[in-house]
Amino acid sequence: MSEPALDRAAMEAFLRREFPHAGFADGRLVLADYARGRCRVTLPLDERNIRPGPSVSGPAIMGLGDVAAWIALLSVIGPVPLAVTSSLHVVFLRPAGRADLACDCRTLRVGRRLAVMLAEVARSGDRAEVAHLTVTYAIPDGPR
Amino acid sequence: MSEPALDRAAMEAFLRREFPHAGFADGRLVLADYARGRCRVTLPLDERNIRPGPSVSGPAIMGLGDVAAWIALLSVIGPVPLAVTSSLHVVFLRPAGRADLACDCRTLRVGRRLAVMLAEVARSGDRAEVAHLTVTYAIPDGPR
Amino acid sequence: MSEPALDRAAMEAFLRREFPHAGFADGRLVLADYARGRCRVTLPLDERNIRPGPSVSGPAIMGLGDVAAWIALLSVIGPVPLAVTSSLHVVFLRPAGRADLACDCRTLRVGRRLAVMLAEVARSGDRAEVAHLTVTYAIPDGPR
Amino acid sequence: MSEPALDRAAMEAFLRREFPHAGFADGRLVLADYARGRCRVTLPLDERNIRPGPSVSGPAIMGLGDVAAWIALLSVIGPVPLAVTSSLHVVFLRPAGRADLACDCRTLRVGRRLAVMLAEVARSGDRAEVAHLTVTYAIPDGPR
Numbered sequence: 001m002s003e004p005a006l007d008r009a010a011m012e013a014f015l016r017r018e019f020p021h022a023g024f025a026d027g028r029l030v031l032a033d034y035a036r037g038r039c040r041v042t043l044p045l046d047e048r049n050i051r052p053g054p055s056v057s058g059p060a061i062m063g064l065g066d067v068a069a070w071i072a073l074l075s076v077i078g079p080v081p082l083a084v085t086s087s088l089h090v091v092f093l094r095p096a097g098r099a100d101l102a103c104d105c106r107t108l109r110v111g112r113r114l115a116v117m118l119a120e121v122a123r124s125g126d127r128a129e130v131a132h133l134t135v136t137y138a139i140p141d142g143p144r
Numbered sequence: 145m146s147e148p149a150l151d152r153a154a155m156e157a158f159l160r161r162e163f164p165h166a167g168f169a170d171g172r173l174v175l176a177d178y179a180r181g182r183c184r185v186t187l188p189l190d191e192r193n194i195r196p197g198p199s200v201s202g203p204a205i206m207g208l209g210d211v212a213a214w215i216a217l218l219s220v221i222g223p224v225p226l227a228v229t230s231s232l233h234v235v236f237l238r239p240a241g242r243a244d245l246a247c248d249c250r251t252l253r254v255g256r257r258l259a260v261m262l263a264e265v266a267r268s269g270d271r272a273e274v275a276h277l278t279v280t281y282a283i284p285d286g287p288r
Numbered sequence: 289m290s291e292p293a294l295d296r297a298a299m300e301a302f303l304r305r306e307f308p309h310a311g312f313a314d315g316r317l318v319l320a321d322y323a324r325g326r327c328r329v330t331l332p333l334d335e336r337n338i339r340p341g342p343s344v345s346g347p348a349i350m351g352l353g354d355v356a357a358w359i360a361l362l363s364v365i366g367p368v369p370l371a372v373t374s375s376l377h378v379v380f381l382r383p384a385g386r387a388d389l390a391c392d393c394r395t396l397r398v399g400r401r402l403a404v405m406l407a408e409v410a411r412s413g414d415r416a417e418v419a420h421l422t423v424t425y426a427i428p429d430g431p432r
Numbered sequence: 433m434s435e436p437a438l439d440r441a442a443m444e445a446f447l448r449r450e451f452p453h454a455g456f457a458d459g460r461l462v463l464a465d466y467a468r469g470r471c472r473v474t475l476p477l478d479e480r481n482i483r484p485g486p487s488v489s490g491p492a493i494m495g496l497g498d499v500a501a502w503i504a505l506l507s508v509i510g511p512v513p514l515a516v517t518s519s520l521h522v523v524f525l526r527p528a529g530r531a532d533l534a535c536d537c538r539t540l541r542v543g544r545r546l547a548v549m550l551a552e553v554a555r556s557g558d559r560a561e562v563a564h565l566t567v568t569y570a571i572p573d574g575p576r
Contacts, residue, residue, distance in 0.1 A: 052225040063203035081196040347495035
C-alpha cells in the first residue's frame with residue numbers, strides 16, 4: 001500500500017488546527033490507527049454521551065463515523081478542509097452500552113468529486129458491530 | 145388532530161430528566177413547536193458546532209434531526225425512554241453556514257414496533273432545505 | 289414556475305428512445321404529470337411485480353422511484369442520458385398490496401454535479417405513503 | 433459455522449415456488465453460493481437490464497441486492513415468505529458496464545423482529561465493488 005497523502009503527524013496537526021472542537025485536542029477522540037485509505041478512531045467513554053439504556057448516544061456514534069470517514073478520505077486526497085459530508089446512512093445493530101467504542105473506516109471509492117467510505121463501529125476489543133455507516137463526501141474543485 | 149400522548153409541559157420535563165446532556169436544559173436546543181406527530185426543534189448558533197466553511201457541522205445537524213424525530217415519535221406513543229434509533233439517513237443539500245437552524249419533523253408511519261420520521265432542516269426563517277433526514281426508531285415491547 | 293428544460297413530448301420521446309426496456313413504451317410505466325422539477329409516474333398493477341403478501345415487490349417500487357427521480361432531474365437539466373444514480377435510500381412504510389401505484393417526485397436540490405430528489409409512493413387515489421425515497425444522481429461534466 | 437435453517441435444495445425449491453417471477457426459475461438469477469447467514473447470487477448479463485452507458489441498470493442491481501439479502505436472512509430464520517424489506521440503502525461506486533454481476537451478502541444482525549444485511553456487488557471475477565447495499569428486513573411475529 002502506498003503512503004498516505006499526509007503523514008500521521010501532519011494529519012493530527014491538521015485535525016487540531018481545523019477542528020479544535022472535534023475532540024482530538026482534548027482526548028475525546030483518538031486517532032488510533034492510520035494508513036492510506038484506512039483509519040481507526042476511538043471514542044473513550046464519556047458520561048456526556050450516555051443516554052437511557054444506558055448506552056452511548058446515536059449522535060455520538062454518527063459523529064464518530066463521520067470524522068473517521070473524513071480522515072480516511074484525507075489520507076488519500078490530502079488536506080482539503082472543505083470536503084463536506086454529502087450523505088450519511090447508519091444502521092444501529094446492537095446497543096453500544098457503556099463502553100469505549102472503536103470505528104474502523106476505509107474508503108470504498110475515491111472519485112474526483114465524490115468519495116464513499118465505510119465505517120464500522122464496535123466496542124473496543126469486541127468484534128460484534130454496533131453500527132454500520134456509509135458516508136459520502138463531496139470534494140470541491142480546484143488544485144490539490 | 146388529536147392531542148399528543150403527553151402534553152408539552154410533560155414532554156419538556158421528560159426531556160430534561162431523561163436527557164440532561166441533550167441540550168434542552170441549557171438552551172442549546174429549543175422545542176419551538178409541538179403537536180401530535182409533529183414538532184419543530186431549533187438549534188441556536190453555537191461556535192462549538194462550527195466547522196471550516198464556516199458552517200454548522202454535519203454531526204450537529206444529525207443530532208438535531210435525531211432528537212426531533214424522537215420527540216415526534218413520543219408525541220404519539222408517550223414517554224418511552226428506550227425507543228432507540230434503528231437507522232438514520234441524511235442528505236446535505238446546502239451549506240448551513242453560520243446560522244440558527246430549525247428542524248421540522250413529522251411521523252411518516254408509527255407501527256407497533258417500528259416508526260419512521262421525516263425531518264427537514266433549514267436556516268431559521270428560510271425555506272430552502274439544508275438537510276433532509278429519514279429516521280427509523282425501534283419501539284420496545286411492553287405495556288404503554 | 290419556469291418551463292421544463294425539455295417539454296413533455298420531447299421527454300416522452302427521449303424515454304422511449306433511450307430506455308426502450310424501462311416500461312414507458314409498452315404502458316408498464318406512465319408519465320402522468322410533468323412540470324419543471326416535478327413529476328408523477330404511475331405503475332399500473334402487473335402480476336409479474338406481485339410477491340407473497342400479496343404486494344407489489346420492493347424492487348418494482350425502487351425502480352419506480354428511480355425513474356421518477358431521473359425524469360424530475362431531466363426536467364431541470366435537459367436530456368443528459370448519462371446522469372446516473374449515485375445513491376438511493378428507501379423506507380417501506382405500508383404494504384403496497386395489489387394496487388396501481390403512483391410516485392410523486394420533486395427535486396430537493398439540483399447542483400452542478402449532484403442532484404437530490406424526493407420520491408413518495410402511494411396507491412393511486414390514496415394519500416398514505418407506501419414508500420419514501422431519497423435519490424441522488426451524479427451529473428456528468430460537459431456542456432449542457 | 434452451523435447449518436442453514438433450510439438446506440440448499442429446500443431454499444431453491446422455496447424460491448421457485450414463492451417467487452416464480454424473481455428470476456431463479458429461468459436463470460435470470462443464480463444462487464451461486466449458500467451457507468448459514470451468507471450467500472452469493474449472480475445476475476448474468478441480460479440486454480433488458482442495460483441502460484445508456486452502457487451499464488447494468490440501478491434497479492437491476494437493487495433487485496439483486498434485495499433478493500440476496502432475503503436469501504441470507506432465510507438461511508438463518510427459515511422459510512418465512514412474509515419477511516419484507518423495511519429499508520434499503522445503496523451507493524453506486526463504479527459503472528457496472530456490460531457484465532455479469534455477483535452479489536456477496538451476509539447478515540450483520542438478525543434480531544427477533546429486524547434483520548440487517550450487507551450486500552456487495554461486483555463484476556463476476558473482479559473485486560472492485562460496483563455497489564454497496566445495506567438492507568433491513570422486518571420479520572413478522574409468530575411461530576417459526
